[in-house]
Amino acid sequence: IPEAGNEDIRVNQIGFYPLASKTAVVLKTKATVFYIETIDKKKVFTGELKVSGKPDFAGNTTSIADFTSFDISGKYILYVPDVGYSWSFEIKKAVHEAVGNAAIKAYYFMRASIPLNEKYAGKWSRAEGHPDTSILIHPSAASDKRAAGTIISSPRGWYDAGDYNKYVVNSGISTSTLLSLYEDFPAYMKTVKLNIPESGNNIPDVLNEALWNLRWMLTMQDPNDGGVYHKLTNAAFDKFEMPDKGTAPRYVVQKGTAATLDFAAVMAQASRIFRNFQKELPGLADSCLRQSKMAWNWAIEHPDSVYNQDAINKKYSPPITTGGYGDRNFKDEFIWAASELLVTTHDNAYIKDINLVPDKSMPVPTWGQVKLLGYYSLIKNSNSLGNSAPKELPELKVRLLAFADDLINEAGETAYQTVMDKSTHNFGWGSNSVAGNQGIALIQAWKLSNNPEYLIYALNNLDYLLGRNGTGYSFVTGYGSKIPMHPHHRPSVADGIVDPIPGLLVGGPNPGMQDNVRVPSIVPDEAYIDDDRAYAVNEIAINWNAPLAYLANAIEALQNQ
Numbered sequence: 239i240p241e242a243g244n245e246d247i248r249v250n251q252i253g254f255y256p257l258a259s260k261t262a263v264v265l266k267t268k269a270t271v272f273y274i275e276t277i278d279k280k281k282v283f284t285g286e287l288k289v290s291g292k293p294d295f296a297g298n299t300t301s302i303a304d305f306t307s308f309d310i311s312g313k314y315i316l317y318v319p320d321v322g323y324s325w326s327f328e329i330k331k332a333v334h335e336a337v338g339n340a341a342i343k344a345y346y347f348m349r350a351s352i353p354l355n356e357k358y359a360g361k362w363s364r365a366e367g368h369p370d371t372s373i374l375i376h377p378s379a380a381s382d383k384r385a386a387g388t389i390i391s392s393p394r395g396w397y398d399a400g401d402y403n404k405y406v407v408n409s410g411i412s413t414s415t416l417l418s419l420y421e422d423f424p425a426y427m428k429t430v431k432l433n434i435p436e437s438g439n440n441i442p443d444v445l446n447e448a449l450w451n452l453r454w455m456l457t458m459q460d461p462n463d464g465g466v467y468h469k470l471t472n473a474a475f476d477k478f479e480m481p482d483k484g485t486a487p488r489y490v491v492q493k494g495t496a497a498t499l500d501f502a503a504v505m506a507q508a509s510r511i512f513r514n515f516q517k518e519l520p521g522l523a524d525s526c527l528r529q530s531k532m533a534w535n536w537a538i539e540h541p542d543s544v545y546n547q548d549a550i551n552k553k554y555s556p557p558i559t560t561g562g563y564g565d566r567n568f569k570d571e572f573i574w575a576a577s578e579l580l581v582t583t584h585d586n587a588y589i590k591d592i593n594l595v596p597d598k599s600m601p602v603p604t605w606g607q608v609k610l611l612g613y614y615s616l617i618k619n620s621n622s623l624g625n626s627a628p629k630e631l632p633e634l635k636v637r638l639l640a641f642a643d644d645l646i647n648e649a650g651e652t653a654y655q656t657v658m659d660k661s662t663h664n665f666g667w668g669s670n671s672v673a674g675n676q677g678i679a680l681i682q683a684w685k686l687s688n689n690p691e692y693l694i695y696a697l698n699n700l701d702y703l704l705g706r707n708g709t710g711y712s713f714v715t716g717y718g719s720k721i722p723m724h725p726h727h728r729p730s731v732a733d734g735i736v737d738p739i740p741g742l743l744v745g746g747p748n749p750g751m752q753d754n755v756r757v758p759s760i761v762p763d764e765a766y767i768d769d770d771r772a773y774a775v776n777e778i779a780i781n782w783n784a785p786l787a788y789l790a791n792a793i794e795a796l797q798n799q
């Protein structure tokens with residue numbers, strides 16, 4: 239389409255399935271009709287514009303264009319008489335296949351310790367960064383068997399985000415989300431081909447990619463006691479340069495309860511998944527389970543080992559100033575790890591002393607709040623648990639459905655017709671991952687109940703991420719028409735290529751301005767700027783891409799439901 243879409247029409251810039259819901263949101267209009275037109279401007283559908291039940295966070299009502307009943311495949315624009323034309327979008331089967339694939343392929347571009355060859359990386363090919371084969375034990379991590387300055391090897395893994403460090407806590411939820419995508423939709427995920435070096439090896443590519451990080455994680459455990467180092471990091475953030483230029487010494491730092499339990503959870507989950515690939519990966523499932531149990535035992539012995547970077551820096555040198563991921567409450571990590579170990583081993587011992595329902599909260603998962611990851615696993619595996627099922631299982635199911643009902647309740651009244659749009663509390667650092675993780679929660683609830691409303695609102699959150707939101711951006715690099723071009727991502731900034739690395743989800747609207755970059759609006763769902771300095775809204779991160787990857791691929795797998 240030659241012209242730019244009008245800013246006041248907010249629509250999923252990728253498109254819609256012929257038989258699923260289709261909605262766009264129009265700002266600043268008095269019109270009562272809208273039209274769907276072909277690219278050469280032939281009208282093919284006329285619809286009624288309806289004013290939203292509630293205003294947006296700025297106090298303005300919006301108008302809703304629902305064209306669900308229009309089901310003819312093709313490429314279209316939406317026209318509103320007193321506004322103009324939208325960005326183009328498609329109606330077709332498998333409409334989110336490409337963005338779903340790209341959201342997983344993005345992890346390949348985040349790989350440490352491997353050159354990205356043109357065959358897989360195209361114009362974003364680059365030299366190997368951070369081999370990580372000679373990593374120092376930081377004084378905060380020193381033990382009898384591994385004194386400060388001891389060298390260990392800890393290659394592979396994904397860079398966390400815009401920076402080049404590798405953090406176990408954040409790797410936990412990210413890797414698990416990709417593993418769950420496979421576990422929940424194995425038939426579909428077996429068809430997803432990513433053109434990565436391992437492609438064609440009989441292992442589904444989503445698992446091949448997850449393995450790159452899993453193998454790194456396995457090296458982060460101290461084999462002497464089972465504790466897991468919190469992160470592998472430079473002392474300070476690298477400059478904005480390509481990864482191969484970063485040659486500063488790297489360290490593993492203090493072991494912590496959060497990292498160790500997240501590790502235990504991921505390895506337990508990985509063990510049951512890779513049990514089905516013993517021919518291709520001999521011994522891996524056993525190693526994962528053995529290391530998971532060792533981690534669990536360490537955490538039982540060290541139930542409150544907080545990673546407190548300020549305290550560490552008062553005591554040891556060099557000071558470490560990279561990302562903290564400093565959780566202080568491990569109740570949820572215990573629940574998650576115990577749940578995964580129970581599901582994998584059917585051994586009740588893991589939950590004997592764990593209160594699975596310590597409070598009523600049902601927090602949307604984040605790196606520091608992983609309770610629901612445990613609930614999801616228990617619920618979806620309830621059939622196979624038999625006698626080992628926890629007594630709280632029926633209660634967990636009730637809670638999940640009540641939570642999903644809470645999410646969708648009145649979402650259809652909001653200005654953008656999404657769960658995201660219900661509360662300003664959704665718009666903190668990494669808000670786009672909240673949209674993704676709400677979508678995952680709704681899909682878990684759908685699996686349990688078959689209630690189609692849950693699926694519709696999961697799809698609406700995907701529409702949110704791809705353009706139907708308070709900024710008018712599709713938040714995924716390379717996918718959509720108005721997209722981030724300047725993410726806070728070192729390779730995308732330093733590689734001299736105009737297009738950022740594709741398939742990356744930026745953090746999204748957050749009025750906090752922790753980066754001191756002024757956003758054009760501090761209305762929570764509008765607080766966004768496409769500026770590479772703006773790490774509080776425009777960074778990318780593995781724990782934000784994972785829920786996008788899950789949601790887009792799950793929706794693809796479920797498109798005919």
Ligand code: 9MR
Nearest residue numbers: 398399400401561562563667668777779
């Ligand atoms: O995503 C993290 C966010 O929840 C925290 O509020 C923020 C400040 O501690 O850190 C974010 O994580 C960053 C990490 O510490 C370092 N790598 C980049 C991450 C994304 O900004």
